[in-house]
Amino acid sequence: DAGITQSPRHKVTETGTPVTLRCHQTENHRYMYWYRQDPGHGLRLIHYSYGVKDTDKGEVSDGYSVSRSKTEDFLLTLESATSSQTSVYFCAISEGDSSSYEQYFGPGTRLTVT
């Protein structure tokens, strides 16, 4: 158990509303990631963080922003949700001092945009 929690676990929201998903870890790992998982596309990286206030884009970052003001929390924000952002969102952490380690995933957040 990598000590990762995600909140909320389920959310239904309307098109055009802002949404923030939270990832919390208890073990002070440096690297944190946000992925989305969709049928036919597998898991795709949205954004990642390599330290407090240090973030970078993944392959599907359009429409998403992130923030990391504390080591333990990594927030994913959809500024104006669209139906194409309906998905299951997973947070992950990487142990060790390098990003070249296996990643451990949280339980996921199922987001539905109507």
Place this chain on the structure above:
Amino acid sequence: EDQVTQSPEALRLQEGESSSLNCSYTVSGLRGLFWYRQDPGKGPEFLFTLYSAGEEKEKERLKATLTKKESFLHITAPKPEDSATYLCAVQGASNTGKLIFGQGTTLQVKP
């Protein structure tokens, strides 16, 4: 461009019937190849990391192997509780920290 392809998409086995899942990859400078198991409604669960061709890792009925172009996940005498989706991912030298995932193989083991 780094790419991962898994086959087959779905596999049905009888309990005790051994088989293999394939993960073919194209990556610039492999840093690591990772296998995960994912149960419905849950996050991926880490199984193995392989770093270089010829390396093998084992865990219970699972054995992962790696060549320069592909990895295999061998399942020996599977049980119904081995039913899950198995995901393969690679990390290349040009994508520090970024995993590229295949679409997974969904395994069903019937008693």
